[in-house]
Amino acid sequence: MKIIIVGAGKVGELLCNDLSNEGNDITLIEENQKVLDQVLASSDIMGLVGNGANCEILKEANIEKADIFIAVTQSDEINIISSVMAKKLGAKYTIARVRNPEYSSQIQFMSDSLGIDRMLNPESEAAFFILKNLEFPKALNVESFSGNTVNMLEVLIEENSYLDHLKLIDFKNHYFKSILVCIVKRNQEVHIPTGNFILQAGDRIYVTGIQAELSEFYKSLGHSEEKIKSVAIIGAGRITYYLTSLLLEQKMNLKIFEINEEKANLLSETYENANVVWGDGTDSTLLEEEQFSSYDACISLTGIDEENVILSMYANKVGIKKTITKINNSSLFHLLDFSELQTIVTPKKLIADYIIKTVRSFINSENEENIETLYRLAENRVEAIEFKVPEDSDVINIPLKNLNIKDNLLIAYIIRNNQAIFPGGMDIILPEDRVIIVTTEKYLNHVNKILK
Secondary structure (H helix, E strand, O other): OEEEEEOOOHHHHHHHHHHHHOOOEEEEEEOOHHHHHHHHHHOOOEEEEOOOOOHHHHHHOOHHHOOEEEEOOOOHHHHHHHHHHHHHOOOOEEEEEOOOHHHHHHHHHHHHHHOOOEEEOHHHHHHHHHHHHHOOOOOOEEEEEOOOOEEEEEEEOOOOOOOOOOEHHHHHHHOOOOOEEEEEEEOOEEEOOOOOOEOOOOOEEEEEEOHHHHHHHHHHOOOOOOOOOEEEEEOOOHHHHHHHHHHHHOOOEEEEEEOOHHHHHHHHHHOOOOEEEEOOOOOHHHHHHOOHHHOOEEEEOOOOHHHHHHHHHHHHHOOOOEEEEEOOOOOHHHHOOOOOOOEEEOHHHHHHHHHHHHHHHHHHOOOOOOEEEEEEEOOOOEEEEEEEOOOOOOOEOOOHHHOOEOOOEEEEEEEEOOEEEOOOOOOOEOOOOEEEEEEOOOOOOOHHHHEO
């Protein structure tokens, strides 16, 4: 597919690398020559210096031939204007990143009235991700499918857990018949396990199931009473703006630390019920004065990744049971040991995964998306994908045991009429079903591609 990307920031660079690796024809538009050259040096793409909201620049990039246009500059206004122009000049599908909280309540109206196909807000998405992860404090990560019909938890198998040395077939037969252990990360290896796989302490496992059954599984790990009732947030940026609203709706006891007086005052004025402390959230003396250690969860959302890592480690040290750490710089994952951290949120990855889902959908579908949800897990080595099954699919009306599916691929769940089906060998897939698959196979863009 021909894809034009405007903006070579963190998200733009990530998209260029990921989408070019998937075989797409990428043209990147960026005003700063030096920044453009840096991205071009690491990606097999075309580059063009200029303003993405300039009609002549768009024409030079052959906008009329673009299948997808993506605007992710630092300016919401440029993203909006360039997307509108791209659509008028012939781009088939347009995506604009819009981050300003002032626009948040108007995104759907703006999208409809301006003709932009998708308007995405990474900070808002990050806030919802954080909220989901507060529900299971000991879970390392929580993802959802089909509007929370099915969820996926990442948990650590601890010493003395009943899961240690348990064969997966026994897990199904004796414990949870409708929960699937679909990924096991052991040291640096990632497995899509079969029934004979034996779990070990220290494994990080991803399990899928419906909410009620996952809650029972979670309780079986000894976490039944660990509900989050109070949250301390360090940093009052855009994510905090959206998250504060969500947490207040949940009646959370909330305290926010912000070193910038203007930001602190603005948040306090916006949310009268929020307890906003103007001060340095990395100052241990201030944290002690404000009884930081008494909170159930610490969410580190400053603009400096290293500060966030240190804050979460400190929170662990003083006994806070849930930490969520914002990290934007992916290189840190390779430089630091994150064993002391729990949940990590990376806004640019959330948006990149969404855009990649959209791109893959439109490779095989001109009129509607066939991929409902896509998550790249375990350092992007595994993908969990929710496909919408078309009427002409090769997988329909065939018992699952007779489907010749690819190796290292699991059919985790079938969702039919908003009801989750934990599939057995005799179950079949029907048109309009949603099928959740977990695989190490790369770049799947259609449910038919699960077959050999």
